[in-house]
Amino acid sequence: MTCVDAFLGLLLAGVAADIVDLSVLQTAAVAVWRGATAPDGGQVRLRAPAP
Incomplete structure (x- = not known):
């Protein structure tokens, strides 16, 4: 692995x-x-409601 390969690997990992x-x-x-635009008072739900 050359320096260029290592640099590109780090660059891709950062992206x-x-x-x-x-x-x-x-x-x-x-x-x-x-949540802020919901009609139920703006409660932010962390879980999706059960179907």
């Missing part, structure tokens, strides 16, 4: 971590937004 962080933040933001 993947950023994508995961963004998706987690986006999911949390959507949950908070749905």
Whole structure:
């Protein structure tokens, strides 16, 4: 493994971590937004209701 391969591996790992962080933040933001705009007083549910 050359230095370039190691650098590219670290770069890809960092990009993947950023994508995961963004998706987690986006999911949390959507949950908070749905909770704030819900008609039942804005309770944020951490679990989906049972079908």
